Amino acid sequence: MKLKPEEFTALTSYIYKICGLSIGNEKQYLVEQRLFRLAKTAGGGSFQGLIDKLKINTDPRLRDEVIEAMTTNETSFFRDGHPFETFRESLLPALEQMIVQRKKSAIQRRGAKVRIWSAAASTGQEAYSLAMLIHEHVKANGHKGVALEDFDILATDISSSVLAQAIGGCYSDMEIARGLSAERRAKYFTKTDSGWAVSNELRSIIEFRRINITEPFTTLGGFDVILCRNILIYFDDETKRKIMRQMHQLLSPEGFLMLGACENVQGMGVDFESMTHKSTILHRARKAGTGSDPKLTVKK
Ligand SMILES: C[S@@+](CC[C@H](N)C(=O)[O-])C[C@H]1O[C@@H](n2cnc3c(N)ncnc32)[C@H](O)[C@@H]1O
16 A cells, blocks of 8 residues: 555645644655554555545544554653753752742742653653652652652653553563663562553652643643653644743743753744753743742752
8 A cells, every 4th residue: 555645745734733743755654654554444445545534534533543653652761861860960959949948938829849741751751760760869858858749740642542551650571671770670660460560659749641732731830840852853843932932931930941862942932041961951941020939050
């Protein structure tokens, strides 16, 4: 079954509309490969059949199957290493200070909790990696008045199937072997018949939700740290700008945005101040007329 140029155009426009993925002409093979099965089943054996079905179909399940087929869910625990080192070494002490100061000050009415968002969380390894570091930090620094429940992680993704695994918190031998030390595996995971199950303690600070970040998301409220890693590369400039504008708005004045290694905030039309901690670039939203919280400095 070959994908014709006009079918490629119709399918890539549809994909762009439902999840913002921008697919260049050189990726015709990818669409052909990934939608082959759906064209055979839902399309009755042709790509045109699938296009016709998508045009008249009001059942969100078919749309979701296209999303499942087209999204790339590659991830691992502590992916790329250094961003998590930066989080541990530099952001966590700053966040701890933030919590202590918020607890002391009038900002309490807003809640002292630190909110962290893993914006394209895939199967959850990014969020659980953060939770492990928070757990370790709190255990080592609990005397300073910070507790695990002072942290809230929101982990979101557009794909229901990856979110289902993230919520289940269960990983195969292969997934658990990627990026996780034997020590952390023993500390946070239990071997079950279906795989390695993450501890309830880590789960307790993470909420998983289905969010399409190409749609408006400012109702999610403010965040102190946003991780939006290895996802902007799939979007065009217009979509990236829309996402960055909203993230800038949601980031607290003293908060930080972390992107993937090949992603940046340049040319996005939003005012971020970027700084480097070892190999990790952190972006802070410059905001006019704020200053209720003291600025927290990142140790270099
Ligand atoms: C390559 S993974 C990155 C996972 C993780 N952030 C990391 O760096 O390891 C990209 C994720 O973005 C999700 N995604 C794609 N389009 C999205 C959209 N419009 N809104 C939210 N998530 C999306 C995919 O389902 C996939 O799980």
